[in-house]
Amino acid sequence: MADGGQTTERTPREEAVLATLDRQAAALGHLRDLAESATGDDQALGWVTLEAAADRAVRDHEPLLRARRLEALAPDLAAHQAGLEHHRRAAAHALSLLDAGVRRDAERRRGRRVAVIGKGGAGKSMISATVARLLARQGRRVFCADLDSCHGTGYSLGIGTTFAELPPEALEEHGGSSYGWRLATGLLPHQAVERHAVTAPDGVRFLTLGKIGDPAEQRARRSVVALRQILGGFAEPGWDLVGDLEAGPTTPFERYHSFAEQVVVVVGPAWRSALTARRLLPIVAGVPTIIVSNRFRDEPDHEGLAPEVRVPFDPAVADAERAGLAPLDEAPGSPAMQACAQLVELLTRDLHQTDNHREAVR
Amino acid sequence: MRIAVTGKGGAGKSTVSGALARHLARRGHTVVAVDADPNPNLALCLGLPQETVETMEPILNALLASGHTHNDPKPDPEDLLTRYGLQAPGGVVVVATGKIERPSNACLCCGSHNTTRSFFGGLNADDRIVLADLEAGLNDLLWARPGPDDVVLAVAEPSAKAVEVARRAVAIAQGMGVQRILGVANRAESERDVAALSEALGIEVLPVAEDPAVEKADEQAMAPFDLDDTSPAMADIARLADWVLQA
Secondary structure (H helix, E strand, C coil), X not given: CCCXXXXXXXXXXXXXXXXXXXXXXXXXXXXXXXXXXXXXXXHHHHHHHHHHHHHHHHHHHHHHHHCHHHHHHHHHHHHHHHHHHHHHHHHHHHHHCCCHHHHHHHHHHCCCEEEEEECCCCCHHHHHHXXXXXXXXXXXXXXXXXXXXXXXXXXXXXXXXXXXXXXXXXXXXXXXXXXXXXXXXXXXXXXXXXXXXXXXXXXXXXXXXXXXXXXXXXXXXXXXXXXXXXXXXXXXXXXXXXXXXXXXXXXXXXXXXXXXXXXXXXXCCCHHXXXXXXXXXXXXXXXXXXXXXXEECXXXXXCCCCCCEEEECCHHHHHHHHHCCCHHHHCCCCXXXXXXXXXXXXXXXXXXXHHHHHHXXX | CEEEEEECCCCCHHHHHHHHHHHHHHCCCCEEEEECCCCCCHHHHHCCCHHHHHHCCCHHHHHHHCCCCCCCXXXXXXXXXXXXXXXXXXXXXXXXXXXXXXXXXXXXXXXXXXXXHHHHHHCCCCCCEEEEECCCECHXXXXXXXXXXXXXXXXXXXXXXXHHHHHHHHHHHXXXXXXXXXXXXXXXXXXXXXHHHHHHHCCCEEEEECCHHHHHHHHCCCCHHHHCCCCHHHHHHHHHHHHHHCC
16 A cells, blocks of 8 residues: 555654654754854854763664664654754764864863663762762862662762652653653753753752652653653753763663763672672663772772772761762862862863774674 | 662672672572673672683573563573582572573663563562662662562662762652561771761661771672681671561
8 A cells, every 4th residue: 555645643652752852853953043143152162062062972873773663653763864964964064174282171171971870879979960060160160960760879969858850830741751651841951950850069059860669650650751851852062961870780781871971880898899880881782881980998899890989988978978968068179079179080081982982882 | 588788889789789699698598690780790799700700600691692572471580590509619599580691682771671670570579689789779679569578678888979878769669568688788998987877877777897808809800708718708798688678
Protein backbone atom coordinates (compact mmCIF):
# COMPACT_ATOMS: atom_id res chain seq x y z
CA MET A 1 0.00 0.00 0.00
CA ALA A 2 1.35 3.42 -0.88
CA ASP A 3 1.94 5.61 2.13
CA GLY A 4 2.92 8.81 0.38
CA GLY A 5 1.59 11.82 2.21
CA GLN A 6 -0.26 9.67 4.68
CA THR A 7 0.03 10.78 8.29
CA THR A 8 0.66 7.84 10.54
CA GLU A 9 -0.28 7.88 14.16
CA ARG A 10 2.69 8.20 16.49
CA THR A 11 3.12 6.03 19.51
CA PRO A 12 3.65 7.88 22.82
CA ARG A 13 7.26 6.70 22.71
CA GLU A 14 7.77 8.17 19.24
CA GLU A 15 6.11 11.39 20.30
CA ALA A 16 8.46 11.66 23.26
CA VAL A 17 11.48 11.17 21.01
CA LEU A 18 10.25 13.79 18.54
CA ALA A 19 9.59 16.21 21.40
CA THR A 20 13.16 15.67 22.61
CA LEU A 21 14.53 16.31 19.13
CA ASP A 22 12.44 19.47 18.79
CA ARG A 23 13.70 20.67 22.15
CA GLN A 24 17.28 19.98 21.10
CA ALA A 25 16.85 21.71 17.75
CA ALA A 26 15.36 24.74 19.51
CA ALA A 27 18.23 24.84 22.00
CA LEU A 28 20.88 24.66 19.28
CA GLY A 29 19.02 27.25 17.21
CA HIS A 30 18.96 29.50 20.27
CA LEU A 31 22.71 29.00 20.76
CA ARG A 32 23.37 29.82 17.12
CA ASP A 33 21.32 33.01 17.33
CA LEU A 34 23.32 34.02 20.39
CA ALA A 35 26.62 33.29 18.63
CA GLU A 36 25.61 35.16 15.50
CA SER A 37 24.32 38.21 17.32
CA ALA A 38 27.06 38.38 19.97
CA THR A 39 30.01 40.71 19.72
CA GLY A 40 33.61 40.51 20.87
CA ASP A 41 34.58 37.69 23.23
CA ASP A 42 30.97 36.57 23.65
CA GLN A 43 30.87 35.68 19.99
CA ALA A 44 33.75 33.23 20.41
CA LEU A 45 32.10 31.84 23.55
CA GLY A 46 28.86 31.35 21.61
CA TRP A 47 30.56 29.44 18.82
CA VAL A 48 32.64 27.15 21.05
CA THR A 49 29.51 26.40 23.07
CA LEU A 50 27.55 25.61 19.92
CA GLU A 51 30.31 23.42 18.55
CA ALA A 52 30.50 21.40 21.75
CA ALA A 53 26.72 21.13 22.02
CA ALA A 54 26.34 20.01 18.39
CA ASP A 55 29.15 17.54 18.86
CA ARG A 56 27.46 16.04 21.93
CA ALA A 57 24.12 15.98 20.15
CA VAL A 58 25.55 14.11 17.16
CA ARG A 59 27.10 11.58 19.54
CA ASP A 60 23.80 11.10 21.40
CA HIS A 61 21.84 10.90 18.16
CA GLU A 62 23.77 7.96 16.71
CA PRO A 63 22.09 5.22 18.78
CA LEU A 64 18.65 6.58 17.81
CA LEU A 65 19.49 6.16 14.12
CA ARG A 66 20.13 2.50 14.75
CA ALA A 67 17.24 1.82 17.12
CA ARG A 68 14.85 -0.65 15.59
CA ARG A 69 11.96 0.61 17.70
CA LEU A 70 12.27 3.99 15.98
CA GLU A 71 12.31 2.79 12.38
CA ALA A 72 9.08 4.65 11.69
CA LEU A 73 10.87 7.92 12.51
CA ALA A 74 13.73 7.36 10.05
CA PRO A 75 13.04 10.48 7.90
CA ASP A 76 12.71 12.70 11.01
CA LEU A 77 15.87 11.27 12.55
CA ALA A 78 17.85 11.79 9.34
CA ALA A 79 16.62 15.36 8.99
CA HIS A 80 17.56 16.08 12.59
CA GLN A 81 21.01 14.63 12.06
CA ALA A 82 21.53 16.85 9.03
CA GLY A 83 20.55 19.84 11.14
CA LEU A 84 23.06 18.92 13.83
CA GLU A 85 25.84 18.48 11.28
CA HIS A 86 24.94 21.85 9.80
CA HIS A 87 25.33 23.59 13.19
CA ARG A 88 28.57 21.78 13.80
CA ARG A 89 30.02 22.86 10.49
CA ALA A 90 28.85 26.45 10.93
CA ALA A 91 30.51 26.61 14.36
CA ALA A 92 33.73 25.02 13.10
CA HIS A 93 33.86 27.47 10.23
CA ALA A 94 33.25 30.50 12.45
CA LEU A 95 35.90 29.29 14.87
CA SER A 96 38.44 28.74 12.10
CA LEU A 97 38.26 32.45 11.35
CA LEU A 98 39.08 33.40 14.93
CA ASP A 99 42.45 34.19 16.40
CA ALA A 100 43.84 31.15 18.28
CA GLY A 101 44.23 33.12 21.51
CA VAL A 102 40.64 34.36 21.40
CA ARG A 103 39.45 30.84 20.80
CA ARG A 104 41.47 29.47 23.73
CA ASP A 105 40.06 32.10 26.08
CA ALA A 106 36.57 31.15 24.93
CA GLU A 107 37.33 27.47 25.57
CA ARG A 108 38.29 28.36 29.14
CA ARG A 109 35.08 30.29 29.63
CA ARG A 110 32.99 27.55 28.08
CA GLY A 111 30.87 25.84 30.71
CA ARG A 112 32.15 22.60 32.20
CA ARG A 113 29.82 19.64 32.36
CA VAL A 114 30.81 17.32 35.15
CA ALA A 115 29.17 14.17 36.48
CA VAL A 116 30.35 12.73 39.82
CA ILE A 117 30.03 8.99 40.43
CA GLY A 118 31.29 6.40 42.93
CA LYS A 119 30.32 3.97 45.65
CA GLY A 120 27.94 5.10 48.37
CA GLY A 121 29.77 7.02 51.07
CA ALA A 122 32.82 7.63 48.88
CA GLY A 123 32.26 11.38 49.12
CA LYS A 124 30.46 12.23 45.87
CA SER A 125 28.22 14.90 47.40
CA MET A 126 30.99 16.58 49.35
CA ILE A 127 33.14 16.78 46.24
CA SER A 128 30.27 17.86 43.93
CA ALA A 129 29.17 20.63 46.27
CA THR A 130 32.66 21.89 47.02
CA VAL A 131 33.66 21.88 43.35
CA ALA A 132 30.44 23.73 42.44
CA ARG A 133 31.12 26.45 44.99
CA LEU A 134 34.79 26.79 44.04
CA LEU A 135 33.82 27.14 40.36
CA ALA A 136 31.33 29.84 41.35
CA ARG A 137 34.03 31.65 43.33
CA GLN A 138 35.93 32.04 40.07
CA GLY A 139 33.04 34.12 38.82
CA ARG A 140 31.53 31.30 36.77
CA ARG A 141 27.81 30.62 36.66
CA VAL A 142 27.16 27.19 38.16
CA PHE A 143 24.17 24.87 38.23
CA CYS A 144 24.48 21.90 40.57
CA ALA A 145 21.97 19.02 40.43
CA ASP A 146 21.53 16.33 43.06
CA LEU A 147 20.43 13.32 40.98
CA ASP A 148 20.48 11.00 43.99
CA SER A 149 17.04 9.93 45.21
CA CYS A 150 18.66 10.09 48.65
CA HIS A 151 19.62 13.75 48.61
CA GLY A 152 22.71 14.86 50.43
CA THR A 153 24.38 17.51 48.29
CA GLY A 154 22.39 20.35 49.88
CA TYR A 155 24.07 19.82 53.26
CA SER A 156 27.53 19.92 51.67
CA LEU A 157 26.61 23.08 49.78
CA GLY A 158 25.68 24.72 53.04
CA ILE A 159 21.97 25.37 52.58
CA GLY A 160 21.06 23.39 55.69
CA THR A 161 18.52 21.23 53.87
CA THR A 162 18.82 18.47 51.32
CA PHE A 163 15.73 19.43 49.42
CA ALA A 164 15.21 21.77 46.43
CA GLU A 165 12.56 20.24 44.21
CA LEU A 166 11.18 21.52 40.92
CA PRO A 167 7.68 22.89 41.55
CA PRO A 168 4.69 21.19 39.88
CA GLU A 169 4.33 23.98 37.31
CA ALA A 170 7.77 23.09 35.88
CA LEU A 171 6.60 19.54 35.14
CA GLU A 172 3.99 17.96 32.94
CA GLU A 173 2.60 14.49 32.61
CA HIS A 174 3.44 12.65 29.42
CA GLY A 175 2.78 9.00 28.66
CA GLY A 176 5.75 8.49 26.36
CA SER A 177 8.43 9.75 28.76
CA SER A 178 10.00 7.32 31.14
CA TYR A 179 8.24 7.59 34.51
CA GLY A 180 5.44 9.44 32.70
CA TRP A 181 6.62 13.01 33.37
CA ARG A 182 8.80 15.59 31.69
CA LEU A 183 9.84 19.23 31.82
CA ALA A 184 6.88 21.49 31.01
CA THR A 185 6.58 22.34 27.33
CA GLY A 186 8.01 25.77 26.56
CA LEU A 187 10.20 25.88 29.66
CA LEU A 188 13.82 26.03 28.53
CA PRO A 189 16.46 24.42 30.75
CA HIS A 190 18.14 27.68 31.75
CA GLN A 191 14.75 29.22 32.48
CA ALA A 192 13.93 26.31 34.77
CA VAL A 193 17.18 26.96 36.63
CA GLU A 194 16.77 30.74 36.74
CA ARG A 195 13.17 30.53 37.92
CA HIS A 196 13.13 27.50 40.17
CA ALA A 197 16.63 26.65 41.44
CA VAL A 198 17.60 27.49 44.99
CA THR A 199 20.52 29.89 45.34
CA ALA A 200 23.22 28.33 47.50
CA PRO A 201 26.31 30.05 48.95
CA ASP A 202 28.68 31.60 46.39
CA GLY A 203 25.70 31.88 44.03
CA VAL A 204 25.51 28.22 43.02
CA ARG A 205 22.06 27.38 41.67
CA PHE A 206 20.77 24.05 42.96
CA LEU A 207 17.99 21.55 42.29
CA THR A 208 17.26 18.05 43.59
CA LEU A 209 14.97 15.21 42.65
CA GLY A 210 11.65 15.08 44.43
CA LYS A 211 11.50 13.01 47.59
CA ILE A 212 11.37 9.28 47.26
CA GLY A 213 9.24 7.22 49.59
CA ASP A 214 5.83 8.62 48.94
CA PRO A 215 4.37 5.91 46.69
CA ALA A 216 1.21 7.91 46.08
CA GLU A 217 2.97 10.96 44.76
CA GLN A 218 6.05 9.37 43.18
CA ARG A 219 7.74 12.72 43.47
CA ALA A 220 11.26 11.49 42.77
CA ARG A 221 10.16 9.75 39.60
CA ARG A 222 8.16 12.75 38.54
CA SER A 223 11.18 15.04 38.54
CA VAL A 224 13.97 12.74 37.36
CA VAL A 225 13.25 13.11 33.64
CA ALA A 226 12.87 16.88 33.95
CA LEU A 227 16.15 17.26 35.81
CA ARG A 228 17.94 15.18 33.20
CA GLN A 229 16.33 17.26 30.46
CA ILE A 230 17.61 20.42 32.14
CA LEU A 231 21.16 19.06 32.25
CA GLY A 232 21.09 17.50 28.77
CA GLY A 233 19.41 20.40 27.02
CA PHE A 234 21.11 23.29 28.79
CA ALA A 235 22.20 25.74 26.08
CA GLU A 236 23.17 29.03 27.72
CA PRO A 237 26.84 29.80 27.14
CA GLY A 238 29.15 30.06 30.11
CA TRP A 239 27.35 27.89 32.67
CA ASP A 240 29.10 25.06 34.48
CA LEU A 241 26.92 22.01 35.21
CA VAL A 242 27.72 19.65 38.07
CA GLY A 243 25.62 16.50 38.49
CA ASP A 244 25.93 14.40 41.64
CA LEU A 245 24.78 10.89 40.71
CA GLU A 246 23.30 8.19 42.92
CA ALA A 247 25.62 5.64 44.53
CA GLY A 248 26.69 2.65 42.49
CA PRO A 249 26.22 1.54 38.89
CA THR A 250 22.45 1.89 38.30
CA THR A 251 22.27 5.55 37.28
CA PRO A 252 25.50 5.50 35.19
CA PHE A 253 24.02 2.41 33.50
CA GLU A 254 20.93 4.47 32.74
CA ARG A 255 23.29 7.12 31.33
CA TYR A 256 22.47 9.85 33.83
CA HIS A 257 26.01 11.08 33.10
CA SER A 258 25.26 11.57 29.38
CA PHE A 259 25.09 15.38 29.78
CA ALA A 260 28.70 15.43 30.99
CA GLU A 261 31.98 15.95 29.19
CA GLN A 262 34.02 14.87 32.19
CA VAL A 263 33.22 12.22 34.79
CA VAL A 264 34.78 12.38 38.24
CA VAL A 265 35.05 8.92 39.83
CA VAL A 266 35.36 9.19 43.61
CA VAL A 267 37.17 6.31 45.30
CA GLY A 268 37.45 5.79 49.06
CA PRO A 269 40.25 3.92 50.79
CA ALA A 270 38.31 0.66 51.16
CA TRP A 271 38.83 -2.23 48.80
CA ARG A 272 35.13 -2.37 48.03
CA SER A 273 35.15 1.27 46.96
CA ALA A 274 37.87 0.41 44.45
CA LEU A 275 35.92 -2.62 43.28
CA THR A 276 32.95 -0.33 42.62
CA ALA A 277 35.12 2.13 40.72
CA ARG A 278 36.49 -0.68 38.55
CA ARG A 279 32.92 -1.74 37.78
CA LEU A 280 31.92 1.84 36.99
CA LEU A 281 34.70 2.69 34.53
CA PRO A 282 33.48 0.43 31.67
CA ILE A 283 29.93 1.76 32.19
CA VAL A 284 31.04 5.36 31.56
CA ALA A 285 33.52 4.40 28.82
CA GLY A 286 33.73 7.06 26.11
CA VAL A 287 33.65 10.03 28.47
CA PRO A 288 36.98 11.26 29.90
CA THR A 289 37.32 10.40 33.58
CA ILE A 290 39.22 11.89 36.49
CA ILE A 291 39.84 9.57 39.42
CA VAL A 292 39.75 11.24 42.83
CA SER A 293 40.89 9.42 45.92
CA ASN A 294 38.91 10.65 48.93
CA ARG A 295 39.73 10.30 52.65
CA PHE A 296 43.22 9.46 51.56
CA ARG A 297 45.66 8.65 54.38
CA ASP A 298 48.84 7.02 53.18
CA GLU A 299 47.58 3.74 51.76
CA PRO A 300 48.95 2.55 48.41
CA ASP A 301 46.90 3.35 45.30
CA HIS A 302 44.30 0.81 44.28
CA GLU A 303 45.60 -1.20 41.37
CA GLY A 304 44.72 0.41 38.04
CA LEU A 305 43.10 3.39 39.78
CA ALA A 306 45.94 5.87 40.16
CA PRO A 307 44.19 9.06 41.31
CA GLU A 308 44.83 12.42 39.71
CA VAL A 309 43.74 14.14 42.91
CA ARG A 310 44.08 12.94 46.49
CA VAL A 311 41.69 14.48 49.02
CA PRO A 312 43.27 13.68 52.38
CA PHE A 313 41.30 12.37 55.33
CA ASP A 314 40.34 15.34 57.44
CA PRO A 315 38.55 15.17 60.82
CA ALA A 316 37.22 18.70 60.28
CA VAL A 317 35.47 17.55 57.10
CA ALA A 318 34.07 14.51 58.92
CA ASP A 319 32.72 16.82 61.67
CA ALA A 320 31.06 19.05 59.07
CA GLU A 321 29.44 16.00 57.43
CA ARG A 322 28.21 14.85 60.84
CA ALA A 323 26.56 18.18 61.41
CA GLY A 324 25.21 18.56 57.87
CA LEU A 325 27.32 21.65 57.20
CA ALA A 326 29.49 22.65 54.25
CA PRO A 327 33.14 21.61 54.64
CA LEU A 328 34.07 24.70 52.63
CA ASP A 329 32.61 26.86 55.43
CA GLU A 330 33.71 24.72 58.36
CA ALA A 331 37.21 23.80 57.21
CA PRO A 332 38.30 26.43 54.69
CA GLY A 333 41.93 26.22 53.81
CA SER A 334 42.16 22.62 55.04
CA PRO A 335 44.21 20.16 52.97
CA ALA A 336 40.96 18.49 51.85
CA MET A 337 39.56 21.78 50.51
CA GLN A 338 42.90 22.57 48.86
CA ALA A 339 42.70 19.22 47.08
CA CYS A 340 39.20 20.11 45.86
CA ALA A 341 40.63 23.36 44.48
CA GLN A 342 43.21 21.27 42.67
CA LEU A 343 40.37 19.23 41.14
CA VAL A 344 38.71 22.45 39.98
CA GLU A 345 41.97 23.43 38.28
CA LEU A 346 41.97 20.12 36.44
CA LEU A 347 38.36 20.55 35.39
CA THR A 348 38.90 24.06 34.08
CA ARG A 349 42.20 23.46 32.35
CA ASP A 350 42.37 23.76 28.64
CA LEU A 351 39.87 21.38 27.15
CA HIS A 352 42.08 20.48 24.19
CA GLN A 353 43.26 17.38 25.97
CA THR A 354 39.73 16.13 26.45
CA ASP A 355 38.86 17.14 22.89
CA ASN A 356 41.68 14.96 21.61
CA HIS A 357 40.45 12.17 23.79
CA ARG A 358 36.97 12.55 22.35
CA GLU A 359 38.38 12.39 18.83
CA ALA A 360 40.23 9.21 19.75
CA VAL A 361 37.07 7.64 21.13
CA ARG A 362 35.09 8.61 18.09
CA MET B 1 11.84 -14.70 59.14
CA ARG B 2 12.69 -12.04 56.60
CA ILE B 3 15.14 -9.21 57.30
CA ALA B 4 15.69 -6.26 54.96
CA VAL B 5 18.81 -4.15 55.55
CA THR B 6 18.58 -0.65 54.12
CA GLY B 7 20.34 2.72 54.32
CA LYS B 8 22.44 5.28 52.51
CA GLY B 9 25.35 4.14 50.37
CA GLY B 10 28.46 3.60 52.45
CA ALA B 11 26.48 3.41 55.69
CA GLY B 12 27.62 -0.16 56.28
CA LYS B 13 24.69 -2.26 55.02
CA SER B 14 26.85 -5.06 53.61
CA THR B 15 29.22 -5.12 56.58
CA VAL B 16 26.31 -5.35 59.02
CA SER B 17 24.42 -7.86 56.82
CA GLY B 18 27.43 -10.14 56.38
CA ALA B 19 28.37 -10.28 60.05
CA LEU B 20 24.73 -10.56 61.16
CA ALA B 21 24.20 -13.53 58.83
CA ARG B 22 27.30 -15.22 60.23
CA HIS B 23 26.21 -14.63 63.84
CA LEU B 24 22.72 -15.99 63.10
CA ALA B 25 24.14 -19.05 61.34
CA ARG B 26 26.46 -19.70 64.25
CA ARG B 27 23.42 -19.90 66.52
CA GLY B 28 22.10 -22.74 64.42
CA HIS B 29 19.77 -20.91 62.05
CA THR B 30 19.60 -21.63 58.35
CA VAL B 31 20.45 -18.32 56.70
CA VAL B 32 19.93 -17.27 53.08
CA ALA B 33 21.71 -13.99 52.35
CA VAL B 34 20.38 -12.13 49.31
CA ASP B 35 22.63 -9.49 47.79
CA ALA B 36 20.12 -7.17 46.14
CA ASP B 37 22.68 -4.52 45.26
CA PRO B 38 23.48 -4.26 41.51
CA ASN B 39 26.97 -3.49 42.80
CA PRO B 40 27.24 -6.76 44.79
CA ASN B 41 29.70 -6.94 47.69
CA LEU B 42 27.89 -9.02 50.28
CA ALA B 43 29.65 -12.30 49.47
CA LEU B 44 32.93 -10.66 50.41
CA CYS B 45 31.52 -9.53 53.76
CA LEU B 46 30.36 -13.10 54.37
CA GLY B 47 33.90 -14.39 53.96
CA LEU B 48 34.06 -15.66 50.40
CA PRO B 49 37.36 -14.93 48.65
CA GLN B 50 37.68 -12.04 46.23
CA GLU B 51 38.00 -14.29 43.14
CA THR B 52 34.77 -16.11 43.99
CA VAL B 53 32.97 -12.82 44.53
CA GLU B 54 34.00 -11.50 41.13
CA THR B 55 33.09 -14.68 39.24
CA MET B 56 29.84 -15.29 41.12
CA GLU B 57 26.90 -15.33 38.73
CA PRO B 58 23.91 -13.24 39.82
CA ILE B 59 20.46 -14.64 39.03
CA LEU B 60 19.42 -12.03 36.52
CA ASN B 61 22.71 -12.06 34.59
CA ALA B 62 22.54 -15.85 34.40
CA LEU B 63 18.93 -15.82 33.22
CA LEU B 64 19.61 -13.18 30.56
CA ALA B 65 22.70 -15.06 29.39
CA SER B 66 20.61 -18.21 28.96
CA GLY B 67 18.12 -16.36 26.75
CA HIS B 68 15.39 -15.95 29.37
CA THR B 69 12.99 -13.07 28.67
CA HIS B 70 10.25 -11.58 30.80
CA ASN B 71 7.71 -13.31 28.56
CA ASP B 72 8.90 -16.69 29.84
CA PRO B 73 7.24 -18.16 32.91
CA LYS B 74 8.69 -16.81 36.14
CA PRO B 75 11.24 -19.23 37.54
CA ASP B 76 10.60 -20.62 41.01
CA PRO B 77 12.67 -18.73 43.63
CA GLU B 78 13.62 -21.94 45.44
CA ASP B 79 14.83 -23.42 42.17
CA LEU B 80 16.89 -20.29 41.45
CA LEU B 81 18.40 -20.49 44.90
CA THR B 82 19.47 -24.08 44.29
CA ARG B 83 20.99 -23.16 40.96
CA TYR B 84 22.73 -19.88 41.77
CA GLY B 85 23.19 -19.92 45.55
CA LEU B 86 26.77 -20.24 46.80
CA GLN B 87 27.87 -21.82 50.04
CA ALA B 88 29.62 -19.17 52.15
CA PRO B 89 31.63 -19.79 55.34
CA GLY B 90 29.61 -20.65 58.44
CA GLY B 91 26.89 -22.39 56.40
CA VAL B 92 25.30 -19.24 55.02
CA VAL B 93 23.97 -19.52 51.47
CA VAL B 94 24.47 -16.35 49.43
CA VAL B 95 22.85 -15.35 46.17
CA ALA B 96 23.04 -12.08 44.19
CA THR B 97 20.00 -10.81 42.29
CA GLY B 98 21.76 -8.92 39.48
CA LYS B 99 24.94 -7.07 38.64
CA ILE B 100 25.33 -4.11 36.31
CA GLU B 101 28.53 -4.50 34.37
CA ARG B 102 28.51 -2.58 31.13
CA PRO B 103 26.24 -0.45 29.00
CA SER B 104 23.66 -2.64 27.31
CA ASN B 105 20.18 -2.49 25.91
CA ALA B 106 18.75 -4.87 28.46
CA CYS B 107 17.19 -3.08 31.39
CA LEU B 108 19.06 -4.79 34.15
CA CYS B 109 18.25 -2.31 36.85
CA CYS B 110 14.47 -2.70 36.95
CA GLY B 111 15.13 -6.38 36.48
CA SER B 112 17.31 -6.45 39.54
CA HIS B 113 14.66 -4.64 41.58
CA ASN B 114 12.06 -7.07 40.29
CA THR B 115 14.22 -10.06 41.12
CA THR B 116 14.71 -8.62 44.58
CA ARG B 117 10.99 -8.35 45.08
CA SER B 118 10.13 -11.82 43.85
CA PHE B 119 13.04 -13.23 45.79
CA PHE B 120 12.51 -11.43 49.06
CA GLY B 121 8.83 -12.25 49.07
CA GLY B 122 8.97 -15.59 47.27
CA LEU B 123 11.52 -17.57 49.24
CA ASN B 124 10.25 -19.76 51.99
CA ALA B 125 11.06 -17.96 55.25
CA ASP B 126 9.13 -20.16 57.71
CA ASP B 127 11.97 -22.17 59.10
CA ARG B 128 14.91 -20.14 57.97
CA ILE B 129 16.12 -16.55 57.86
CA VAL B 130 16.10 -14.70 54.54
CA LEU B 131 18.29 -11.62 54.89
CA ALA B 132 18.36 -9.09 52.04
CA ASP B 133 21.13 -6.52 51.71
CA LEU B 134 19.42 -3.85 49.62
CA GLU B 135 20.81 -1.38 47.10
CA ALA B 136 21.96 1.99 48.44
CA GLY B 137 19.10 4.40 48.87
CA LEU B 138 15.39 3.92 49.29
CA ASN B 139 14.25 2.69 45.89
CA ASP B 140 15.01 -0.95 46.60
CA LEU B 141 13.10 -0.83 49.89
CA LEU B 142 9.97 0.20 47.97
CA TRP B 143 10.54 -2.70 45.60
CA ALA B 144 11.31 -5.28 48.27
CA ARG B 145 8.04 -4.37 50.02
CA PRO B 146 8.63 -5.83 53.47
CA GLY B 147 5.42 -6.63 55.33
CA PRO B 148 4.09 -6.66 58.89
CA ASP B 149 5.90 -9.90 59.80
CA ASP B 150 9.27 -8.82 58.46
CA VAL B 151 12.19 -7.07 60.12
CA VAL B 152 13.78 -3.90 58.74
CA LEU B 153 17.20 -2.65 59.82
CA ALA B 154 17.90 0.99 58.92
CA VAL B 155 21.67 1.44 58.98
CA ALA B 156 23.27 4.89 59.29
CA GLU B 157 26.77 6.14 59.87
CA PRO B 158 27.16 9.34 61.86
CA SER B 159 26.60 11.86 59.07
CA ALA B 160 23.61 14.14 58.68
CA LYS B 161 22.93 12.67 55.21
CA ALA B 162 22.94 9.05 56.35
CA VAL B 163 20.70 9.87 59.32
CA GLU B 164 18.23 11.62 57.01
CA VAL B 165 18.10 8.62 54.64
CA ALA B 166 17.56 6.25 57.59
CA ARG B 167 14.78 8.49 58.90
CA ARG B 168 12.97 8.25 55.60
CA ALA B 169 13.59 4.50 55.37
CA VAL B 170 11.92 4.06 58.76
CA ALA B 171 8.96 6.18 57.65
CA ILE B 172 8.60 4.05 54.51
CA ALA B 173 8.81 0.79 56.46
CA GLN B 174 6.26 2.07 58.97
CA GLY B 175 4.02 3.02 56.07
CA MET B 176 4.27 -0.56 54.82
CA GLY B 177 3.10 -1.82 58.19
CA VAL B 178 6.42 -3.29 59.30
CA GLN B 179 6.27 -3.83 63.06
CA ARG B 180 9.86 -4.60 63.90
CA ILE B 181 12.17 -1.81 62.77
CA LEU B 182 15.56 -1.18 64.31
CA GLY B 183 17.95 1.70 63.75
CA VAL B 184 21.61 0.70 63.55
CA ALA B 185 24.10 3.44 64.46
CA ASN B 186 27.09 2.15 62.51
CA ARG B 187 30.61 3.50 63.09
CA ALA B 188 29.33 5.08 66.28
CA GLU B 189 32.15 6.87 68.06
CA SER B 190 30.15 8.06 71.06
CA GLU B 191 26.85 7.86 72.90
CA ARG B 192 26.03 11.13 71.21
CA ASP B 193 26.09 9.48 67.76
CA VAL B 194 23.66 6.82 68.97
CA ALA B 195 21.41 9.37 70.66
CA ALA B 196 21.37 11.56 67.53
CA LEU B 197 20.14 8.66 65.40
CA SER B 198 17.65 7.53 68.01
CA GLU B 199 16.23 11.02 68.26
CA ALA B 200 15.95 11.36 64.47
CA LEU B 201 14.31 7.97 63.96
CA GLY B 202 12.08 7.91 67.02
CA ILE B 203 12.61 4.15 67.38
CA GLU B 204 14.99 1.83 69.18
CA VAL B 205 18.60 2.13 68.02
CA LEU B 206 21.55 -0.15 68.68
CA PRO B 207 25.16 0.87 68.08
CA VAL B 208 27.85 -0.82 66.02
CA ALA B 209 31.09 0.72 67.21
CA GLU B 210 33.66 2.39 64.99
CA ASP B 211 36.24 -0.38 64.81
CA PRO B 212 39.71 -0.36 63.19
CA ALA B 213 39.40 -4.15 62.71
CA VAL B 214 36.55 -3.61 60.22
CA GLU B 215 38.59 -1.11 58.27
CA LYS B 216 41.58 -3.43 58.30
CA ALA B 217 39.45 -6.32 57.00
CA ASP B 218 38.10 -4.12 54.22
CA GLU B 219 41.57 -3.08 53.15
CA GLN B 220 42.57 -6.76 52.99
CA ALA B 221 39.40 -7.73 51.10
CA MET B 222 38.26 -10.14 53.82
CA ALA B 223 35.22 -10.46 56.07
CA PRO B 224 35.56 -8.61 59.40
CA PHE B 225 33.92 -11.66 61.04
CA ASP B 226 36.82 -13.85 59.87
CA LEU B 227 39.49 -11.36 60.88
CA ASP B 228 38.24 -11.07 64.46
CA ASP B 229 34.74 -12.17 65.43
CA THR B 230 35.10 -10.61 68.90
CA SER B 231 36.16 -7.13 67.81
CA PRO B 232 33.98 -4.31 69.19
CA ALA B 233 31.89 -4.03 66.01
CA MET B 234 31.42 -7.80 65.70
CA ALA B 235 30.37 -7.99 69.37
CA ASP B 236 27.82 -5.24 68.73
CA ILE B 237 26.47 -7.13 65.72
CA ALA B 238 26.05 -10.19 67.97
CA ARG B 239 23.71 -7.97 70.02
CA LEU B 240 21.85 -7.11 66.80
CA ALA B 241 21.39 -10.89 66.35
CA ASP B 242 19.94 -11.07 69.89
CA TRP B 243 17.49 -8.30 69.02
CA VAL B 244 16.48 -9.96 65.74
CA LEU B 245 15.90 -13.32 67.43
CA GLN B 246 13.90 -12.09 70.40
CA ALA B 247 10.35 -13.19 69.85
